Amino acid sequence: MTHPQAVTLDVVRSDPAQASRFEVPVPTAGSRVLDALLYVRERLDPTLGFRYACRAGMCGSCAVVVNGKEALACQLPVATLGTREVSVAPLRGLPVLRDLVCDMEPFFAGWKRAHAALEPNDPTRDVPRTMPPGEPRRALIEGQNGCLTCGACDSACADSVGGDHARGPAALNRLLMLTLDERDAQGNERLAAIAAETARLRAYAGSGIDDVCPVGIPLRRAMDTLERLVAGERVS
Amino acid sequence: MRREVTDILILGGGGAALYAALRARDADPRLRIAIASKGLVGKSGCTRMVQGGYNVVLHPDDSFDKHYDDTLRGGAMINDQELAWLLVTQAPERIVELENRFGCYFDRNADGTIHQRALAGQSFNRTVHRGDLTGIELMSRLTEQVLVRDIDIRNEVRGVDLLFDRCRERVCGALLFDINRGEYVSVAARCVLLATGGAAPLYRITPASLEKSGDGLAMAFRAGAELVDMEMMQFHPTGLIAGDSVLTGTVLEEGLRGAGGHLLNALGERFMARYDPAKMERSTRDRVSRSSFLELRAGRGTPQGGVFLDVRHLGKDFLLKSSPGMYRRCLSVGYDMAKEPVQVTPTAHFQMGGVRIDTRCRSSIPGLYAAGEDAGGVHGANRLGGNGVAESIVFGAIAGDAMVRDLPSLPSPSPELCEVADPLRTACGKTNAFALRRELGSVAWDSLGIVRSAASLDEALHRLETIEARLADVSLPGDAAGNPSLQARMDIANLVSVARLVANSAASREESRGSHFREDFPQTSADGLYNLHVRQGVDGAIVTERHAVRFTRRRPEDLAGDTLIPAAPSTAAAAATTP
DSSP: OOOOSEEEEEEOOSSTTSOOEEEEEOOSTTOBHHHHHHHIIIIIOTTOOOOOSSOSSSSOTTEEEETTEEEETTTOBGGGGOSSEEEEEOOTTSOEEETTEEOOHHHHHHHHHTTOSOOBSSTTOOSOOOOOTTOHHHHHHHHTOOOOOOOHHHHHTHHHHTTOGGGSHHHHHHHHHHHTOTTBSSTTHHHHHTTTOHHHHHHHHTSSHHHHOTTOOOHHHHHHHHHHHHTTOOOO | OEEEEOSEEEEOOSHHHHHHHHHHHHHOTTOOEEEEESSOTTTSSSGGGOOSOEEOOOSTTOOHHHHHHHHHHHTTTOSOHHHHHHHHHHHHHHHHHHHHTTOOOOOBOTTSSBOEEOOTTOSSOOEEOSTTOHHHHHHHHHHHHHHTSSOEEEETEEEEEEEEBTTSOSEEEEEEEETTTTEEEEEEOSEEEEOOOOOGGGSSSOOSOTTOOOHHHHHHHHHTOOEEOTTOEEEEEEEEOBTBSTTTTOBOOTHHHHTTOEEEOTTSOOTHHHHOTTTGGGSOHHHHHHHHHHHHHTTOSOTTSOEEEEOGGGOHHHHHHHOHHHHHHHHHTTOOTTTSOEEEEEEEEEEOOEEEOOTTSBOSSTTEEEOGGGEESSSTTSOOTTHHHHHHHHHHHHHHHHHHHHGGGSOOOOBOOOOOOOTTTTTBOOBOHHHHHHHHHHHHHHHSSSSBOHHHHHHHHHHHHHHHHHGGGBBOOSOSTTOHHHHHHHHHHHHHHHHHHHHHHHHHOOSOBTTBOBTTBOSOOTTOOEEEEEEEOTTSOEEEEEEEOOOSSOOGGGOOOTTSSOOOHHHHHHHHHOO
């Protein structure tokens, strides 16, 4: 694949007095958006704010909005954008600390409000469980696992999330897993807590969240499944 | 400056840090517990990046003795034998806790028991995993458990220095820097846990999470704590080469070599024939890394600085089944592993050395604890794949328990008030912080990396002094809030401290053992069964002491293996068949 030799990066800055357009080389077809951001910081403007850590698509720290679509900067090759104009903006729906760096506290505060963590029904058990992999509920859970808590899906549905990340697609996906989890003490109480969320679930199910999830979790399916569970259907 | 008080202050945000917080919180709901991490808690660091899994004895045909012996063989017999025993014997109860209490999902056998895969260097397939993304699973579950408890989480707040009581006898807090606000915060605490990881990113090429810069190690050194095994840095032989991209250095899993992949130099030779003709590409990580490095140094590498990993003959079906993530990653940087050889390079993977701890994670200074990669001694001269995350979890728990138990004897802190200068007071320099960081990475790679010599280490120490002197000239444009150059300068200062300790210990050990290779002393010496303890002397210099290994459970003659003094053939055969 041929790739452009250079692109123009247009980055949202907190301070409008600071430069936002940068010419950045694209050395190879695999050069990432994160490489471009680092080039700007290291050689053009050392004040450019953006976040990254693992740069291997595992931590989700570098989630941003590129040409209108959420992505991990470390995973997105510039060449695949098919354009020489690359706009980079912070995630939607979260307060901006600086440039591309969002305050993730509301996202994690939502996770906490949703109690999106196992409440163990047998916490002092001292032997492993027997959990056959083919068992339907477990297979359903596994199919939804792998979330990086990068915030891309909540950002893509920022209007529906409305700042309540306890009811964003990421937290709800986790709640689905927990509802089905034989080890969870809350069980169906989790469904009762989201019984009034049908409108949101439908909005998410009809959105583009699957396309922005960097690890390909079938989030729309999760929203659909939750809606059916809330309605009293059995799903496995 | 903001001044705060807590009971337990944990620096770091990976597996050891979170596990310690959870254990402490569940032991005593009244404690005030704070976690401060320079990255996002639960997301930065290397626990998250673990692909192999967690070694643990679960199967009736496995045994603590087997896991222990593997660990000591891997460590070339200079492991702290009591710490290694704790690792092995406490790993099982932690796995059960991870599953039942904290909600981890592990891969299963068809009968529903926990699946354990094979990782190199082990006598039994004992590695618990979730696919090849075990780290993400562990950190996701631990993070959400921390979130739903009353634990004070400080994202993007880094440790700067430890605080002492007025008599300078115990640690009672730390000076922190809030990266986004650009402000110092002084936190008084009855005890402090260092869990900030190691300093593999010191080196130009590394797979480690890039924000790690040995902050805990440097802080411990400045505080006068003892560190151990600082010369021991593990390199992984197959890091990806992707030009200037940040992807360079990320690891291509060992399984490819284990399954029969070939390593070729630029002349198309399977060069391992020159270094380990018996085992070829299936030799140990350190030997393969060294061999690749020597080929590159001899000019038999590619223009991009790599050798080739050729797995074409394994077939595309096999590659897609065994390593789909890796296959896709290579594709995304332009290599089709099924059709062409992939360029790879050794990469700085893990730091075995660190803060010297006892069996309760206590450092040499009262009030100061260390766990995870920040601590040293568990792995000796080389770490087995799968023992790293086990260490973080096991010793995170030990540290959490120990701090809770010790708290009654640790009075409320009254740390000496400290003054801090404006971090930007030397903002007018001209040196680009990121260029200086790269320079440090090259010095480390060339002179105190995979192959060392008295001359290279001496050169390294000189160049480190120059780099340190240039820190005063680093340019810091912008204000203190969210200032990347300021953060880079703080990182470089700590990395230089750690690099000095690595070089100093590497110069002291005049033999080769495990991951430490001296081309001027290439043999493993029978007199090498010691650990180097280092600490800061009164005049700021490094005080180095040699301590003989205490063989509390195994003597060297009990174990024979690859990285030890080679055994006579009959002994080796007997060891190989010992159950």
